[in-house]
Amino acid sequence: MQTTNVTCVICPKGCNIEVDHENRDGKEVVLAVRNNKCPRGYKYASAEVVNPERVLTSTVRLAGGTYPRLSVKSEHPVPKTSLFDCMREIRKVSVTSPVKMGDIIIENVAGTGINIVATHNG
Amino acid sequence: MKMNVNVAVIGGGPAGLAAALECRKNGIDNILVIERDKQLGGILNQCIHPGFGLHVFGEELTGPEYAQRYIDMLSDTDIRTMTDTMVLSLTLQKVIRAVNTTLGVVEIHAKAVILAMGCRERTRGMLRIPGTRPAGIYTAGTAQRLVNIEGLMPGKNTVILGSGDIGLIMARRMTLEGAKVSGVYEIMPKSGGLKRNIVQCLNDFGIPLHLSKTAVEIHGRERIEGITVAAVDENLSPIKGTEEYVECDTLLLSVGLIPENELSRGAGILIDPKTKGPVCESGFETSVPGIFACGNVYKVYDLVDNVTKDSVLAGRYAAEYIRSKSE
Ligand SMILES: Cc1cc2nc3c(=O)[nH]c(=O)nc-3n(C[C@H](O)[C@H](O)[C@H](O)COP(=O)(O)OP(=O)(O)OC[C@H]3O[C@@H](n4cnc5c(N)ncnc54)[C@H](O)[C@@H]3O)c2cc1C
Ligand code: SF4
Numbered sequence: 001m002q003t004t005n006v007t008c009v010i011c012p013k014g015c016n017i018e019v020d021h022e023n024r025d026g027k028e029v030v031l032a033v034r035n036n037k038c039p040r041g042y043k044y045a046s047a048e049v050v051n052p053e054r055v056l057t058s059t060v061r062l063a064g065g066t067y068p069r070l071s072v073k074s075e076h077p078v079p080k081t082s083l084f085d086c087m088r089e090i091r092k093v094s095v096t097s098p099v100k101m102g103d104i105i106i107e108n109v110a111g112t113g114i115n116i117v118a119t120h121n122g
Numbered sequence: 123m124k125m126n127v128n129v130a131v132i133g134g135g136p137a138g139l140a141a142a143l144e145c146r147k148n149g150i151d152n153i154l155v156i157e158r159d160k161q162l163g164g165i166l167n168q169c170i171h172p173g174f175g176l177h178v179f180g181e182e183l184t185g186p187e188y189a190q191r192y193i194d195m196l197s198d199t200d201i202r203t204m205t206d207t208m209v210l211s212l213t214l215q216k217v218i219r220a221v222n223t224t225l226g227v228v229e230i231h232a233k234a235v236i237l238a239m240g241c242r243e244r245t246r247g248m249l250r251i252p253g254t255r256p257a258g259i260y261t262a263g264t265a266q267r268l269v270n271i272e273g274l275m276p277g278k279n280t281v282i283l284g285s286g287d288i289g290l291i292m293a294r295r296m297t298l299e300g301a302k303v304s305g306v307y308e309i310m311p312k313s314g315g316l317k318r319n320i321v322q323c324l325n326d327f328g329i330p331l332h333l334s335k336t337a338v339e340i341h342g343r344e345r346i347e348g349i350t351v352a353a354v355d356e357n358l359s360p361i362k363g364t365e366e367y368v369e370c371d372t373l374l375l376s377v378g379l380i381p382e383n384e385l386s387r388g389a390g391i392l393i394d395p396k397t398k399g400p401v402c403e404s405g406f407e408t409s410v411p412g413i414f415a416c417g418n419v420y421k422v423y424d425l426v427d428n429v430t431k432d433s434v435l436a437g438r439y440a441a442e443y444i445r446s447k448s449e
Binding site: 007009012014054055056057058059061066067068069071072073080083084087101119120121 | 160161163167170171172183184185186187189190193269270271272273298299300317318320321322325326
């Protein structure tokens with residue numbers, strides 16, 4: 001068994017939550033959650049241990065736009081462990097104006113099943 | 123060239139755009155938004171991270187998305203915009219002098235003016251760190267613009283001084299782009315940044331946050347080579363004997379924002395020495411009747427949603443002012 005400290009970021013109280021968990025067949029299983037002041041913290045802290053995810057934002061090269069970069073994001077959160085794999089793919093991409101906010105820039109980035117989309121017109 | 127408008131909005135960030143839209147909604151026409159950048163949206167365009175719009179749009183957007191939504195709303199109206207146009211001066215009589223490359227100097231006579239110039243960062247000069255003055259020292263916001271808009275990396279081995287949110291966000295951004303961020307130094311015993319940013323921008327990437335420590339000297343001739351940091355006592359004075367050398371080729375300063383009020387001062391508008399923004403008695407009207415102020419030029423806001431909320435009011439009051447004058 002392992003205990004991980006998770007700072008809850010759901011509300012400004014910022015509880016320091018303790019999560020007991022262990023690895024069963026390559027998957028983290030939550031055994032106990034302590035010090036959360038509300039159920040939202042329980043959910044957040046468990047997810048942080050089992051499969052932490054983040055929305056990734058970055059930029060890609062843009063030809064023919066006002067500026068040489070176009071801002072992009074992952075449409076949904078991606079696993080924290082694949083952030084750098086996603087960045088490697090994002091860095092290779094170059095798009096040409098016109099692009100509209102919401103356009104898909106990379107499909108299924110780094111095999112995560114998640115798309116990278118434009119966050120601005122360019 | 124000379125122009126007459128009902129409302130001139132100086133600054134095309136979220137404050138200026140929301141105020142202009144609200145003026146239009148209140149029946150005022152002939153509105154002009156003047157922006158010195160090549161695009162509208164202000165500082166939001168470089169804030170590519172999520173964390174905007176929860177209150178105004180009920181969903182979490184990135185800065186550019188929040189800006190784009192307002193730009194789209196504006197383009198559905200007859201509000202005119204002049205980008206790449208810098209306002210040079212403003213007078214008590216509401217005459218604006220602006221310059222752009224196609225028209226040259228433009229003189230704009232307005233019935234009402236809305237100031238929405240945003241804020242700028244404190245620079246190193248104001249912080250007075252001793253040592254050399256080499257290249258490689260940037261404010262966090264300048265670095266943010268270089269990386270996210272211009273696509274230029276300021277350096278490979280970065281130290282961040284100050285733990286405000288912009289610095290934390292840049293720590294993550296530079297790390298994702300392949301730079302090393304060896305640490306964040308904060309003179310106060312507590313970070314000024316949001317907990318969420320400490321977790322997601324520093325802890326996620328193993329970047330240490332050093333509290334109660336500050337830079338006491340900068341080293342390097344042409345380019346910065348390192349800084350000396352030291353622990354500080356409760357009076358924030360460096361403690362002798364705690365000095366440490368930290369190698370870096372880039373130093374980012376994340377040390378706070380101040381409203382950008384040179385134009386307002388030039389017009390003789392009263393400035394509050396505390397907030398550094400215009401004194402507004404009520405309804406976001408400055409000491410000069412018919413000149414309103416909103417957004418970061420009025421006071422530094424943490425949340426763009428609150429900027430929008432207040433700027434809508436400023437726009438409404440400006441519309442009322444014009445109506446009362448024409449009755
Ligand atoms: C780096 C950074 C990160 C932030 N992160 C967050 C966040 O995560 N979530 C959140 O809700 N808020 C965040 N904020 C706060 C929020 O983005 C700002 O409060 C908001 O954008 C301010 O809007 P504004 O229109 O007042 O100023 P700005 O966006 O700065 O717009 C001012 C505009 O005026 C123009 N201008 C200035 N002077 C002149 C002149 N003389 N002539 C013509 N044009 C001129 C400028 O070019 C600029 O476009 C952040 C702010 C900064 C600086
Ligand atoms: S556990 Fe609940 S109270 Fe504590 S920080 Fe998280 S959301 Fe807030």
